[in-house]
Amino acid sequence: MAFKFSVAFLLSVCSAAICDLITDGVHMECRERYFMIAVDLSFTGKELRFEAVDRTGVYAITEQYAAKCGYTVSALPLLGHVELRASYFSCHTDNKDDMFSFNFNLIATHKGKKASYALNKTCTLSLQWSHREVTCEMNYMEVSVRSDVTCPIVPNRHNKNAVRAVRSTTSDWQVTFQRPEEQMPSMNVSQARKRGYTFDSRDGRLLFRTPYGQPDSLSTEVEDVPVEAVYATVFSRQNWVVLMVDLLAACSMYEGYFDDGGYMMWKTPEALYPSVGGTQIRIGLNGDAMEQLIAEKRGYIVEKHKGTVHIGIPYNAEGGHRKSFVIGSLYEFYAFDLSVEQISVDRDYVDTMLQFRRTLVTPLLPCTVFTRNQTVLEEQMFTIYLGDVPEDVMLVSIQLNERDFTLPFTNTSTYKVTEVLHPNGTHGYTLKVLFHDPVVKQKFFIEDAVLQFMLDINYTLAVLPGNDFYYHLASIVALFTDVSPPAFDAVCSESGIRFKLNRQPFDYLWELTIGLDVLTSDLADRRGYIFSNDSQSLQLDVPLATHGYKYQDVTLKGFSGTFEILVRVRETSEVQTSTVKTCLFNPKEFIMCSTDGMMTVVANLPPVVSGGGRTLRMSLMDNSCGPKDMNGTRALFSFPVNSCGFIFELGKDYVTYQNEIFYNKNDQNMDLVSSDATERVIVQCTYPLSSLHQLFTMYRFVSDTVGVGKIIRTVQPTAGLQRPTRKPTAALQSTPRHTQPVVFVPGVRPSARYFRVSRVHNLAGG
Ligand SMILES: *[C@@H]1O[C@H](CO)[C@@H](O)[C@H](O)[C@H]1NC(C)=O
Ligand SMILES: *[C@@H]1O[C@H](CO)[C@@H](O)[C@H](O)[C@H]1NC(C)=O
Ligand SMILES: *[C@@H]1O[C@H](CO)[C@@H](O)[C@H](O)[C@H]1NC(C)=O
Ligand SMILES: *[C@@H]1O[C@H](CO)[C@@H](O)[C@H](O)[C@H]1NC(C)=O
Ligand SMILES: *[C@@H]1O[C@H](CO)[C@@H](O)[C@H](O)[C@H]1NC(C)=O
Ligand SMILES: *[C@@H]1O[C@H](CO)[C@@H](O)[C@H](O)[C@H]1NC(C)=O
Numbered sequence: 001m002a003f004k005f006s007v008a009f010l011l012s013v014c015s016a017a018i019c020d021l022i023t024d025g026v027h028m029e030c031r032e033r034y035f036m037i038a039v040d041l042s043f044t045g046k047e048l049r050f051e052a053v054d055r056t057g058v059y060a061i062t063e064q065y066a067a068k069c070g071y072t073v074s075a076l077p078l079l080g081h082v083e084l085r086a087s088y089f090s091c092h093t094d095n096k097d098d099m100f101s102f103n104f105n106l107i108a109t110h111k112g113k114k115a116s117y118a119l120n121k122t123c124t125l126s127l128q129w130s131h132r133e134v135t136c137e138m139n140y141m142e143v144s145v146r147s148d149v150t151c152p153i154v155p156n157r158h159n160k161n162a163v164r165a166v167r168s169t170t171s172d173w174q175v176t177f178q179r180p181e182e183q184m185p186s187m188n189v190s191q192a193r194k195r196g197y198t199f200d201s202r203d204g205r206l207l208f209r210t211p212y213g214q215p216d217s218l219s220t221e222v223e224d225v226p227v228e229a230v231y232a233t234v235f236s237r238q239n240w241v242v243l244m245v246d247l248l249a250a251c252s253m254y255e256g257y258f259d260d261g262g263y264m265m266w267k268t269p270e271a272l273y274p275s276v277g278g279t280q281i282r283i284g285l286n287g288d289a290m291e292q293l294i295a296e297k298r299g300y301i302v303e304k305h306k307g308t309v310h311i312g313i314p315y316n317a318e319g320g321h322r323k324s325f326v327i328g329s330l331y332e333f334y335a336f337d338l339s340v341e342q343i344s345v346d347r348d349y350v351d352t353m354l355q356f357r358r359t360l361v362t363p364l365l366p367c368t369v370f371t372r373n374q375t376v377l378e379e380q381m382f383t384i385y386l387g388d389v390p391e392d393v394m395l396v397s398i399q400l401n402e403r404d405f406t407l408p409f410t411n412t413s414t415y416k417v418t419e420v421l422h423p424n425g426t427h428g429y430t431l432k433v434l435f436h437d438p439v440v441k442q443k444f445f446i447e448d449a450v451l452q453f454m455l456d457i458n459y460t461l462a463v464l465p466g467n468d469f470y471y472h473l474a475s476i477v478a479l480f481t482d483v484s485p486p487a488f489d490a491v492c493s494e495s496g497i498r499f500k501l502n503r504q505p506f507d508y509l510w511e512l513t514i515g516l517d518v519l520t521s522d523l524a525d526r527r528g529y530i531f532s533n534d535s536q537s538l539q540l541d542v543p544l545a546t547h548g549y550k551y552q553d554v555t556l557k558g559f560s561g562t563f564e565i566l567v568r569v570r571e572t573s574e575v576q577t578s579t580v581k582t583c584l585f586n587p588k589e590f591i592m593c594s595t596d597g598m599m600t601v602v603a604n605l606p607p608v609v610s611g612g613g614r615t616l617r618m619s620l621m622d623n624s625c626g627p628k629d630m631n632g633t634r635a636l637f638s639f640p641v642n643s644c645g646f647i648f649e650l651g652k653d654y655v656t657y658q659n660e661i662f663y664n665k666n667d668q669n670m671d672l673v674s675s676d677a678t679e680r681v682i683v684q685c686t687y688p689l690s691s692l693h694q695l696f697t698m699y700r701f702v703s704d705t706v707g708v709g710k711i712i713r714t715v716q717p718t719a720g721l722q723r724p725t726r727k728p729t730a731a732l733q734s735t736p737r738h739t740q741p742v743v744f745v746p747g748v749r750p751s752a753r754y755f756r757v758s759r760v761h762n763l764a765g766g
């Protein structure tokens with residue numbers, strides 16, 4: 001009746017989800033000597049209980065009731081599953097011949113709702129009973145003996161009366177428990193039941209079950225192994241026959257330990273029950289017992305030593321349970337549902353099957369997640385391996401120098417995480433971060449030429465399920481020594497200087513400047529340098545006469561030109577090194593206009609028809625200004641632009657100073673040879689007005705930049721200006737008559753006074 005109600009109840013609540021639960025979350029199995037229900041807590045929630053159901057009613061399986069009635073609820077909530085084991089002789093099992101029917105209700109509180117599921121199954125005895133069956137369960141000991149052999153006083157086993165006698169009701173049986181040196185009074189079966197024992201007669205067998213720790217039980221040691229035993233003798237007087245049966249329940253209570261070699265060790269005395277010769281051992285996990293040889297092949301230890309059977313389960317044995325969890329640090333433990341079967345035969349050919357079912361749990365073992373620095377400096381990136389991450393632990397996020405990155409990472413090129421799986425179940429993660437990723441800290445020690453990259457990593461690992469977090473920290477530093485600033489090779493050419501450097505990885509720590517100006521392709525374009533730059537090398541061609549040269553030692557034979565490139569620490573702009581190159585140049589002709597207003601010219605004067613190769617006479621417009629040096633037709637002049645009879649042209653944003661070289665082969669005639677056939681040599685220096693923002697004086701010319709020089713050759717008398725009167729007296733105010741900005745005015749040498757360029761400009765314009 002009660003059972004039918006359960007089914008109806010189940011049907012009424014059986015939504016799709018709950019039916020899934022029955023198929024997915026619950027597993028039922030008939031084992032050789034018990035029936036098992038395994039429940040996955042992730043489907044049911046952690047709060048659950050069982051009820052046993054039979055024709056007479058519904059019985060809650062409490063701890064006490066389970067031990068008394070042959071049920072075992074083995075719960076390892078950390079592992080997420082609960083197992084119910086029911087002995088074939090458990091209280092509410094129906095049996096007919098070799099068929100055993102089990103009916104249970106599983107009551108779960110799932111997502112706040114209480115639900116009941118009817119679970120039933122019928123098992124067939126797959127392995128015939130031995131004469132004596134002993135089960136050492138976790139919460140009880142159970143002994144059953146075949147009733148027809150327990151009657152040695154009946155010579156003929158087929159004596160129906162005797163057999164019937166044993167099978168008769170147990171109500172008139174008496175029980176005594178035996179303890180050494182103690183005379184225990186006998187009691188009837190119902191009194192024994194009250195004390196927690198079970199005596200029964202089922203399926204042709206006499207059954208005795210006792211929880212551990214009963215007052216009548218005996219705790220002792222056999223071969224150094226703790227053993228608990230209960231000696232019970234049942235007897236019945238039937239007319240003139242006294243039946244007496246010894247029922248001994250004895251179990252190894254050894255708790256096991258985890259040894260250094262990675263084995264969970266357990267042991268039991270070999271001869272808990274009388275045997276002739278050795279016992280036959282089968283062991284396994286989760287009820288799957290294997291022959292000794294097979295077990296040994298799978299890495300188990302089975303050793304008989306000094307009357308004791310030693311069993312070792314390798315930590316990674318198939319069927320074992322492993323779980324990580326976090327208590328401050330990361331730990332793991334292993335749990336094994338060990339089954340041991342020991343078969344023995346005694347002198348009278350009475351065979352005993354002894355079964356142990358023990359859950360062995362290792363202590364908390366620290367998990368050694370580690371990081372390994374696999375960085376190869378040449379790759380320009382960090383490679384860090386996080387290893388020995390247990391299989392139930394996952395990397396969920398990473399903090400790199402205090403910046404959070406959650407998984408999965410986006411596919412950026414600068415950092416990457418790849419997972420590495422190992423056959424032993426652990427896994428690892430390889431993190432790659434480019435040194436140049438903005439997240440990487442770098443520090444440059446200029447004095448030591450050491451560049452340091454730093455990465456502080458905080459791995460967030462989640463233990464599944466439940467997502468307890470564990471943080472693993474690592475600090476990785478990569479050091480580059482001999483980090484030297486870029487160094488140029490410089491070579492002279494006829495027309496300039498070529499600077500070249502091969503790129504080094506850390507060139508970006510520095511910047512190249514010409515004076516104060518940072519070298520860019522833009523700057524190069526503006527100044528007429530030829531700049532090429534790629535990932536391999538950088539080349540800068542600096543043609544003569546471009547900005548940045550310093551000229552020295554100007555003679556008729558040439559001059560030296562010096563160009564300097566400064567290497568500055570980018571962060572501080574401090575000059576660290578420089579490349580200075582000085583080259584000797586000897587062009588046929590050249591003109592230089594210095595920032596301090598000197599015009600320096602080496603000119604090759606046209607060969608004039610000279611009788612007898614007499615040297616030329618020459619001068620500037622002011623004929624008191626002669627050459628500094630000369631050789632044949634070559635002459636060197638060097639004079640302030642605003643002297644020697646100069647004239648100037650004031651443009652909108654430039655000023656041009658002009659002079660002319662007069663020459664004559666005739667000593668006497670100082671006047672210009674202005675024969676039509678003779679070339680005129682005009683020299684000019686042009687300065688941008690913007691560079692003349694400073695005050696300048698007729699004595700102290702100051703320009704930010706050098707001027708652009710020009711040597712003009714012409715035969716046109718009008719191309720230049722007429723030579724002014726020898727002593728120009730025209731005052732400044734008298735000269736500008738032109739409204740056009742392009743005008744040459746005769747140079748003057750006013751009394752010492754300063755005037756602004758803008759005034760000059762106004763003057764010209766006004
Ligand atoms: C076992 O339960 C199912 C429903 O889950 C029911 O259909 C079946 O009749 C039951 N069997 C027994 C023997 O009670
Ligand atoms: C068992 O013994 C108790 C006390 O001696 C007695 O009260 C009870 O009736 C007995 N029960 C049976 C079934 O004999
Ligand atoms: C990330 O990049 C790898 C190769 O670099 C490529 O195979 C993969 O498909 C990319 N993943 C995504 C999500 O773009
Ligand atoms: C698992 O295997 C990997 C790769 O062989 C090894 O590095 C690691 O130490 C192993 N971990 C354990 C716990 O055995
Ligand atoms: C690591 O990261 C976690 C989560 O972001 C944070 O709570 C923890 O303080 C960090 N540990 C350190 C040492 O920075
Ligand atoms: C990591 O490896 C790199 C390259 O081998 C090495 O330069 C660096 O010192 C290492 N860093 C640490 C913290 O071990």
Ligand SMILES: *[C@@H]1O[C@H](CO)[C@@H](O)[C@H](O)[C@H]1NC(C)=O
Binds near residue numbers: 521
């Ligand atoms: C030269 O090119 C590299 C890239 O190839 C670039 O990083 C660098 O800034 C360039 N240098 C200059 C001075 O432009």
Ligand SMILES: *[C@@H]1O[C@H](CO)[C@@H](O)[C@H](O)[C@H]1NC(C)=O
Binds near residue numbers: 556631632
């Ligand atoms: C003058 O020039 C000639 C030919 O160019 C040269 O041989 C001679 O050395 C030069 N003299 C001087 C003093 O420079």
